[in-house]
Amino acid sequence: METIAIYLVVVFGCGFVARLMHLPTLIGYLASGFILHAPGIEALPVVDSLADLGVTILLFTIGLKLDVRMLLRREVLATTAANLLAVAGLTAGFLGMLSIIGVRLLAGADWQVVALLGFALSFSSTVFVVQVLDVRSDSHTLYGRVAIGILVLQDVVAVAFLTAMTGAPPSPWALALPLLLPAVWLVRRAWSRLGHGELQALFGITMALVPGYWLFESVGIKGDFGAMVVGVLLASHPRAAELSRTLFGLRELLLVGFFVSIGLHVTPTPETLLLGLLLVVLLPLEAAVFTLVLAAFGLRKRTSILAGLALANFSEFGLIVTATGVDAGLLEQDWLVVVSVAVAASFVISTLVNHRGTRLVARLSSLVPTLRDERTHPEDAPLDIGHARVLVLG
Incomplete structure (x- = not known):
């Protein structure tokens, strides 16, 4: 149970620090893996099982x-x-x-x-x-x-x-x-x-x-x-x-x-x-x-x-x-x-x-070449709004 507690504290702490730095929390989770492994803390097989799941x-x-x-x-x-x-x-x-x-x-x-x-x-x-x-x-x-x-x-x-x-x-x-x-x-x-x-x-x-x-x-x-x-x-x-x-x-x-x-x-x-x-x-x-x-x-x-x-x-x-x-x-x-x-x-x-x-x-x-209009993908072509003077989005 002590090892599980260490894992939870480190993983949560790293995720929280990443959030405070306005970074995605997954960067903190990645860092926590390295931090836990470096001092030789016992590996928990359940982590791999959770990852696979x-x-x-x-x-x-x-x-x-x-x-x-x-x-x-x-x-x-x-x-x-x-x-x-x-x-x-x-x-x-x-x-x-x-x-x-x-x-x-x-x-x-x-x-x-x-x-x-x-x-x-x-x-x-x-x-x-x-x-x-x-x-x-x-x-x-x-x-x-x-x-x-x-x-x-x-x-x-x-x-x-x-x-x-x-x-x-x-x-x-x-x-x-x-x-x-x-x-x-x-x-x-x-x-x-x-x-x-x-x-x-x-x-x-x-x-x-x-x-x-x-x-x-x-x-x-x-x-x-x-x-x-x-x-x-x-x-x-x-x-x-x-x-x-x-x-x-x-x-x-x-x-x-x-x-x-x-x-x-x-x-x-x-x-x-x-x-x-x-x-x-x-x-x-x-x-x-x-x-x-x-x-x-x-x-x-x-x-x-x-x-x-x-x-x-x-x-x-x-x-x-x-x-x-x-x-x-x-x-x-x-x-x-x-x-x-x-x-x-x-x-x-x-x-x-x-x-x-x-x-x-x-x-x-x-840096991206400009293509001719006729080669534009049908789903990505500019929208023709005709003679509309007002456009409502949302």
Whole structure:
């Protein structure tokens, strides 16, 4: 109980200090993980469990709000592909340059090591970006929907890669997963009779963890992805938005464990700390790739820049990919520390940038090419108000 008390005091204190400094509280939660780990305070396994549960509930609520048609749009598909290729290539090139100047961890590293690290750092954080969008209430804006679509496709790529790396293909029973479609009809009928209290919240958690996480894990597919799929299947129900709001507070509380857990598993040395911090120089390049590709598909400068800034960070999936590489003997253990530091630093920098995101748009607009009017995206075209003399917003 004493250890739990220490955790609560440190995590709350760091979050409160961040709030007093007018910074998002997640920066305080990240810092608390490092503070708790530094003196060797006993690690609590429950923190990792809460982190996993928080990510699962997060992906389930994303599914509840997701329009599948958005994933099939060319700007989402092309931007996801372009970013994975461009950022992986830029990261590999940057690491190759560091190996030339004599960085120890990169001494003698072959192309497979560099390519794997480039791939790991090419993903944006679903957890972080959704936090940014929720704070701004921008989840339903065009740039928010495009960003979430890109994140979902990245998650699909990551799940496919992790499945291939484990060498264990999904179970043949995975072919039976389409049977969820008729089962959803029965679930929707029951959902309509639940009312609006705690039973609906319990229903959401059950759907995320049982037919979502557990069922997909049991057939060899990542459970978090399964939770999102179940959320998508339920998204058309009239109470989907209400359920998402009901789970919001629980999700935010559980995600505290996710941010704390990042620092709890890292023991940085000066070399790994410096290398991890050096990797954040790639973030402006990542933001530029997102922005320019989206602008090329006709999105306005403002829309493209806001999406690019929100997506310019490293992902928790990068940690998972790196850990898989370590387990497979492709990477040294120190690389897990380097990537952990890079992910944590990217969250801090991206938080500070996105806190001023709307004010940065005007300054960055001059760097984005101007497209002809006929190429403007239909959903992002200027509104024609005709001969109206008064316009009421709100």
